[in-house]
Amino acid sequence: MAMLQFISHYNSRYGYVSGIGAVLNGGCRWVQLRMKSASDSEVVAAGLAAGDMCRRHGAVFIVDDRVHLVEQLGADGVHLGKGDMPVAEARRILGPDRIIGATANTFADICSAVEDGADYIGLGPFRFTTTKERLSPVLGKDGYVKIMERCRNEGITVPVVAIGGILADDVPEILAAGVAGIAMSGALLNAPSPAGETKRILQLIERKQLI
Ligand code: TZP
């Protein structure tokens, strides 16, 4: 089944850890802790609690950017953007067993991340979002269709996850482009019930897989 990755980010209604708790209760089993402007000690405090909750729910726990904290947090891996540590260097530091995700905006980005040893790609943004600053050009549905077709033609099998401004209603058409999963933040945290919305989106993903 296609995957749902929750990207935790600052939200005035929830702390990082309680937001993660809500989506875990809704059934999400893949979490990325993204605390952009926080200090390392803040990331460690939240990350230890979040990682513990993820392990209890059997969820994969990824930390954004901070390769140097992966070990201390007992995280399953790290997600790296284009301006972060290069994937190949992170792989040398973390070894073969940790998950390394990489951000891409183009087919060329995907190819270089795959060559460098990324385990999954976050391809986006789908549409404008305020969750991320310095956003790359918006891809829209057509962008995903074109890029995923090139991936298939060129035999790229590394899972590509769509990200950026995605709402529940977008899920069927994005999955139809051939991505392996969806990453969401605002659509889950801003919903009246993040746990309920997580459950609803997981059902949408499951239903789409059956069509
Ligand atoms: N990378 C590209 S867009 C984005 C990230 C981390 C933000 C995703 O959050 P949202 O709220 O689902 O747009």
Ligand code: MG
């Ligand atoms: Mg980053």
